[in-house]
Amino acid sequence: MLLAKWLEEKQLVPHLLIALLDGLADAFLVAGLIGAAIDFWTQRDKDARDDARVRRLLADSAPAFTDAVVRGFASSPEDLRRVATPALLDDLATNALGLRLSDAAFAREIYADLRDTVVRAPERWHDVDVRIRLSSIDERNTGGVPRFAVTVTWEYSVVPSSPVQRFACTSDRDEFHELVSDIPSTSTWFMTPRPGFDASSRDAFELLQFSVDGEEKKIRRSARKTGQTYSVGIGDDAVRDSRMVRIRHVYRTITPRSGHRLYVAIAQPTKGLSLTMDYTDTDIAHMSVTDLVSAAQRPHISRLPEQTAAREISLDVPGWLLPKAEVTFVWTLASEVSSADAGSASAARAA
Structure with a gap:
């Protein structure tokens, strides 16, 4: 079109040729516009077909992709650690437990308890050895309440x-x-206040020894009216480096002889518990221990010949124990049994 206009201004060619060039230019312009429109509509349709093809491919491959992801996370927990939040891990654990138990509500409640008592527990104890020694106290306190001295080693x-x-x-x-x-x-x-049981006194409670990996640590004491x-x-280094150490501590306390029982509470998730009660230096006729702690393996109870x-009397639990588990020692004093009962207690002890 521009060429035809220029030729017409210069009058270099006949008007018929100029008109022919003008017509050809219009034809090419129209053809270009039509071609662009066709390309636009056909490309959009092609994109739609490509999108549909990709969606079908993803839909068909989704189960395989899901299986691959699940198997990958199952075999490589570190990959899961990189992408999962604690909340997501809780959801995954709950769903997996629900599938295993075939009860989603039960799994949700059980895992919530497990999360609160185990997952959020700040420490886990291993190879726990607890030794308790009961000893008679000859003198009586001002209230006339007979007591046992209790020395405990953890x-x-x-x-x-x-x-x-x-x-x-x-x-x-x-x-x-x-x-x-x-x-x-x-x-x-907690020590119930009564004559002879003063929580602020060393006679009632005293930490005697504390060591870390065999190294004795300095013990500091503060006392107040209601306790100590x-x-x-x-x-700091063990905490900072998340390093496992071996802790040993010994404390001494008292308990009334007429209490007839002593509780040992498990404060943290514990794997491998050995618990021994020595009551040689007492007038206890019979001692028993509960073995009803919740554990995968039944506790083993033994006595000296x-x-x-x-x-x-000893109790051993080889597996894991959850926090708040308790072991209870129950005794009967010699003065509380008749001669016939004493014979029965002796036979039971031998058994």
Whole structure:
């Protein structure tokens, strides 16, 4: 069109040729526009067909993709760790447990309890050895309440969650409930206030020894009217490096002879528990221990032979124990049984 206009202005060619060029230009312009429109509509249709083809391919391949992802996460937990949040992991665990139990509601409730008591537990204890020794106290206190001295030794392996370990004994219930929420960095005992049982006295409770990997640690004590607290530094390096250490601590307390029972509470998830009660230096006629703790493997209870002078009863749990599990020792005093009953108790002990 521009060429035809230029030729017409210069009058270099006849008007017929100029008109012919003008017509050809219009034809080419129209053809180009029509071609562009056709390409636009056909490309859009092609894109739609391609999208539909991809969607069909994804729909057909989705089960295979899902299986591959699930199998990949099952065989490589590190890949799952990189992409999953704690909330997502909880959902996956709940759904998997629901499938195994064929009960989604039950699985949800069970996993919630497991999450609160185990997943969120700050520590896990391994190879726990607890030795308890009961001894008679000859003198009577001012209230005339006969007592047993209780010496307890705990030894276990753990990755500590706090650089400081505290042991508290109190007769104030509000303080007890406040301190008991600080598990495991604070171990707390409640002592009912009564004559001869003063929670603030060393005679009632005392931390005697604390060591980490065989190294003795300095013990600091603070006392108040309603109780006392012992503090020990475990070490910042073990906490910072998440390093497992072997902790051993010994404490002494008292219990009334007429109480007839002693509880041992498990504060953290524990694998492998060996618990021994030595009551040689007492007037206990018979000692029993509960074996109803929740564990995959049944606890094993054993006693020293009747021919030995020592009197011990032991309980061993090889598997895992969940927090708040309790073992209870129950005794009967010699003064509480008749001669016939004593013979029966002796036979039962031999059995």
